[in-house]
Amino acid sequence: MGDMILAWRNVWRNPRRSLLTILAIVFAAVLLVFMLSFQFGSYEDMINATVRQSTGHLQVQSPGYHDRQEMHLVVADAQHLVAEIEPINGVSNVALRSEAFALMSGEKRSRGTTIFGIQPEKEKKVTTLPRQIKQGRYLQKGDHGVALIGSLLAKRLQLTIGDECTMLGQGKDGSIAAALFTIIGIYTTGVDAVDRATVHITFADFNHIFFMEKAAHRVIITAEHLADITPITQALQSNPAFRSLTILTWDKLAPGLRQSMELDLISGIIMYIILVVVVAFSVLNTFFMAFFERTREFGVLLSIGARPARLVRMILTESMLLTFTGIALGTLIGIGLTVYFSHQGISFGDGGELLAQYGFEDRFYPRLSWMSACLGPALLLIITFFTALIPALKVPDLKPVDALRSC
Amino acid sequence: MYIILAWRNLWRNRRRTLIILTAVIIGISSMIVMAAFSRGTVQGMVSNSINNLVGHIKIEHQQHPADPAIEHRIITPEKLLRQITAMLPPGSRVVQRIRADAMLSTSREHVGLVLVGIDPDLEQGVSFIGRPPAQGTLFGNQNQGGIIVGRSLLKKINGKLGQKVVITCQGADGTNIAKAFRIQGVFATELESTERAFAFVQLHTMQQMLGVGNDITEIAIQLPDNNGNPPVDLAATTAFLQANVSDKQLLARNWRQMLPAISSYLEMFDGFMLIWYLIVFLAMAFGLVNTMLMAVYERMREFGLLQALGMRPGCIIKMVMSELLLLLTFGCSISSVAAFITVHFFFSSGIDLAIFAEGAEFWGISRIIYPLLTSWDIIAANSVVLLLGMFTGLYPALRATKFSPVQTMRHV
Amino acid sequence: MAIVTVNNVSRIYHQGKTEFKALDDVSLTINKGEFTALAGPSGSGKTTLLNLIGGIDTADKGTILLDGQDLSSLKKGELADLRLQDIGFVFQSFNLIPVLTAAENVEYILRLQKIPSSIRRQKVKAILADVGLADKADQRPSELSGGQQQRIAVARAVVASPAIVLADEPTANLDSVTGQKLLDLMQQMNTDKQVTFVFATHDKMVMDYARRVITLKDGRIADDIRK
Numbered sequence A: 001m002g003d004m005i006l007a008w009r010n011v012w013r014n015p016r017r018s019l020l021t022i023l024a025i026v027f028a029a030v031l032l033v034f035m036l037s038f039q040f041g042s043y044e045d046m047i048n049a050t051v052r053q054s055t056g057h058l059q060v061q062s063p064g065y066h067d068r069q070e071m072h073l074v075v076a077d078a079q080h081l082v083a084e085i086e087p088i089n090g091v092s093n094v095a096l097r098s099e100a101f102a103l104m105s106g107e108k109r110s111r112g113t114t115i116f117g118i119q120p121e122k123e124k125k126v127t128t129l130p131r132q133i134k135q136g137r138y139l140q141k142g143d144h145g146v147a148l149i150g151s152l153l154a155k156r157l158q159l160t161i162g163d164e165c166t167m168l169g170q171g172k173d174g175s176i177a178a179a180l181f182t183i184i185g186i187y188t189t190g191v192d193a194v195d196r197a198t199v200h201i202t203f204a205d206f207n208h209i210f211f212m213e214k215a216a217h218r219v220i221i222t223a224e225h226l227a228d229i230t231p232i233t234q235a236l237q238s239n240p241a242f243r244s245l246t247i248l249t250w251d252k253l254a255p256g257l258r259q260s261m262e263l264d265l266i267s268g269i270i271m272y273i274i275l276v277v278v279v280a281f282s283v284l285n286t287f288f289m290a291f292f293e294r295t296r297e298f299g300v301l302l303s304i305g306a307r308p309a310r311l312v313r314m315i316l317t318e319s320m321l322l323t324f325t326g327i328a329l330g331t332l333i334g335i336g337l338t339v340y341f342s343h344q345g346i347s348f349g350d351g352g353e354l355l356a357q358y359g360f361e362d363r364f365y366p367r368l369s370w371m372s373a374c375l376g377p378a379l380l381l382i383i384t385f386f387t388a389l390i391p392a393l394k395v396p397d398l399k400p401v402d403a404l405r406s407c
Numbered sequence B: 001m002y003i004i005l006a007w008r009n010l011w012r013n014r015r016r017t018l019i020i021l022t023a024v025i026i027g028i029s030s031m032i033v034m035a036a037f038s039r040g041t042v043q044g045m046v047s048n049s050i051n052n053l054v055g056h057i058k059i060e061h062q063q064h065p066a067d068p069a070i071e072h073r074i075i076t077p078e079k080l081l082r083q084i085t086a087m088l089p090p091g092s093r094v095v096q097r098i099r100a101d102a103m104l105s106t107s108r109e110h111v112g113l114v115l116v117g118i119d120p121d122l123e124q125g126v127s128f129i130g131r132p133p134a135q136g137t138l139f140g141n142q143n144q145g146g147i148i149v150g151r152s153l154l155k156k157i158n159g160k161l162g163q164k165v166v167i168t169c170q171g172a173d174g175t176n177i178a179k180a181f182r183i184q185g186v187f188a189t190e191l192e193s194t195e196r197a198f199a200f201v202q203l204h205t206m207q208q209m210l211g212v213g214n215d216i217t218e219i220a221i222q223l224p225d226n227n228g229n230p231p232v233d234l235a236a237t238t239a240f241l242q243a244n245v246s247d248k249q250l251l252a253r254n255w256r257q258m259l260p261a262i263s264s265y266l267e268m269f270d271g272f273m274l275i276w277y278l279i280v281f282l283a284m285a286f287g288l289v290n291t292m293l294m295a296v297y298e299r300m301r302e303f304g305l306l307q308a309l310g311m312r313p314g315c316i317i318k319m320v321m322s323e324l325l326l327l328l329t330f331g332c333s334i335s336s337v338a339a340f341i342t343v344h345f346f347f348s349s350g351i352d353l354a355i356f357a358e359g360a361e362f363w364g365i366s367r368i369i370y371p372l373l374t375s376w377d378i379i380a381a382n383s384v385v386l387l388l389g390m391f392t393g394l395y396p397a398l399r400a401t402k403f404s405p406v407q408t409m410r411h412v
Numbered sequence C: 001m002a003i004v005t006v007n008n009v010s011r012i013y014h015q016g017k018t019e020f021k022a023l024d025d026v027s028l029t030i031n032k033g034e035f036t037a038l039a040g041p042s043g044s045g046k047t048t049l050l051n052l053i054g055g056i057d058t059a060d061k062g063t064i065l066l067d068g069q070d071l072s073s074l075k076k077g078e079l080a081d082l083r084l085q086d087i088g089f090v091f092q093s094f095n096l097i098p099v100l101t102a103a104e105n106v107e108y109i110l111r112l113q114k115i116p117s118s119i120r121r122q123k124v125k126a127i128l129a130d131v132g133l134a135d136k137a138d139q140r141p142s143e144l145s146g147g148q149q150q151r152i153a154v155a156r157a158v159v160a161s162p163a164i165v166l167a168d169e170p171t172a173n174l175d176s177v178t179g180q181k182l183l184d185l186m187q188q189m190n191t192d193k194q195v196t197f198v199f200a201t202h203d204k205m206v207m208d209y210a211r212r213v214i215t216l217k218d219g220r221i222a223d224d225i226r227k
């Protein structure tokens, strides 16, 4: 007969009340575990989408290029650097990319666009673009004089597969750069800005047309896991070959992304705190009742010499037993629900269109992690504990005579 | 009678009533305050988009949305403009614009953007460009060679006020045209992407440059009272315009049609809010049932006695339910007032998301969020709690009818 | 040898503006091994006096010495320990913790005294046998009759060998036969184990059993008879 058993029996003196209290806590725990897994899952999707679509986990650039994309700010001898980066642990892919602004013209019309010079054999492994080709095919190694263009741009310039277009821009040295291309693929990413004003050509063609002298604007590194980013960054920083270059991680490359997640998380957490406080007040009455309906009993216990601290501990234990049972059950159910939906996915129906605009997929997959499984229940535990203290701390004020007189 | 009895019974255990009342009040007022903030955010998103050269209703050549080329323009719009103005409710604003894809070049940089020819006087209150510029001035009538660019664009091209830039675009006859402009003003908007996407020149400067006479590419209409709901039916007005414009080549669309994503989000929004109400309600429902159960069990003898004296079960149910009704009504009224005070006094100047500026930009929301309290949200939150709350009372009320006098006497 | 010494004790209740002296300048001494009843009409201050001696209420005037210790000089926690070690309580009713079995209720006090479990079990077993309820050890209070509950309460009060057991109307809720059995039990404890008992009571039978009867009236000692 430990104090634990005593508390446990006290909990079940009023089974209906205790069950309702546990249910309230279960409800909150399930919701928190599931929602946090859902949020963290979508963040990871967002990071991966951005990382795959454009930025990579890490980039090596010439200092200043990140702020102003000027043609002459290049990483010279880029191929040599790739050889330095590839052997680093955790690096899954290294690709070179260059960008320039140029006027693209079809037979009758023209438009200013961003031209990307890419290494198709490398980008193919990471970007989603190959899957977004709606007509024609993706670029291949060895392609020459061919281009991929966005679907809205194709419409605008009245171009289809096999048509020729001209490109007019400025080379790295400021001289005029001009070339003729055949369209071999048209892509629809769902992001209007990309579909309306971008063109992809091979890195070799770009190098040639814009007089890049084998330099690149960006060395794009994809890591195996998000956790690999820090060690890779450290490895690069300690390598003298990178001393005069800037190393940028995804959160610097796409600062809006990180902040948007923080904003979302903070508004989420505000909601969760409100929710938990409401639950805490809902169960506070139970905690109080456990105290008030037993005042006489506490009077007897105090009379026979139990110290008040012991009684405080006892009713705290009772409250916490309820809480723990609720949290344990709720967390388990929450985890189960999350695991189920992490295979199944959650469809947003009509909202898909909206999500596409932000670069999401139309199905969400909650993802369970230590963080998402523990954060909510921990919050619940802390707030409920402080709630349970409110009635428990009334015990030391209790005078045995008064307690004995009440019934 | 029931109400007085219920009121006294409620305060028999003051602490318990106060605690559950606190839960209810925190619940409902946070429902309403959160709704006000979410709605304010969405409203900001909507008005940002509408101000973003969209307008409530836009009329353009039917090919222009899919293929914004200069050949898809509105020819000699004067008569059409008069016609439209006559069809709209008083207080509506009608502006004409011409837009074309263009390239803006400095000696070192080229950027692609959309060049828009505007009549600056008419744009006031219709789009962001009608606001006083962040730097410099809006061009007057005499200044033919001035251009207004966005703050971010200026930074990107490393330019400054008064600097010359060259605009290249395609004229009506298909030839490329280049013309020099002087940066005369800088505009700033909520969204950085807008600051990069557009540059503005005088309407007839651009008409001359493109060689299109008086032609334009779009007519944007701002209906009166843009903050709340417009007083006229948006869809009906759009259909009416579409049916009555003389030129059958033209297409009238309202912002809901032009911004389908935001529009569908708005439609889902009320649903999201209801889900949030339900979740918070459930969180307090357990407490409600529990508290009512305690109140009922504590008066077990009393209910047994009343039944022994011949009170019908229906009356007992009524007694318990009126206590709950009173508790909830009390909670609802206090919460609504509390929410109102919170929104109007504590957050009247909005919440500044400056530290998340780029994150806000990502979601397309304004940097400062002003909560928007609507009667719909207040009514919806209160009804959810009242209706479903009464529902939760059924269980304790039915329990109360089950206490028989014999049983209660045994129970001490 | 005096176990309890009460010197000029008063206990005053304030009801609004008027004062009410529940005890008015009471002095008495109780020696080891006594079997004493506090008698007197309802409201005369019996319970008040018992509570003061037991250290669960505090006097407004005067001093109370228990085993030579001045109760008013003790802190809350020290008072609790004193009650735990030196005093046993038996109340009129609701003495027991409803979620604990009879044996566990008795054992609880030993547990508070941090006595090892093997000794605890022996002591509980012995005392339950003494009060004649060895077979009811695993029943909960709600499964016991009123008399049985009171006997368990007595067992709990004496199990830790306190200097004094204070019993407030222990027989008030019992019929006379059951009440008599309880009194026999306590008398036996008193003679066999030298446990000191003080009762507050209306019950004529208790006064017959008692070897000393102190009669209170309006908060003062009206009579003190030793048989």
Ligand SMILES: Nc1ncnc2c1ncn2[C@@H]1O[C@H](COP(=O)(O)OP(=O)(O)OP(=O)(O)O)[C@@H](O)[C@H]1O
Binding pocket: C013, C014, C015, C020, C021, C022, C040, C041, C042, C043, C044, C045, C046, C047, C048, C049, C200, C202
């Ligand atoms: N907490 C209190 N507040 C005010 N008056 C009190 C309080 N406790 C006791 N009294 C008063 O003190 C007086 C003595 O009470 P006490 O309980 O000691 O009487 P008693 O002799 O035990 O009576 P009974 O035989 O009815 O148990 C009574 O008149 C009572 O009204």
Ligand SMILES: [Mg+2]
Binding pocket: C046, C047, C048, C168, C200
């Ligand atoms: Mg008494």
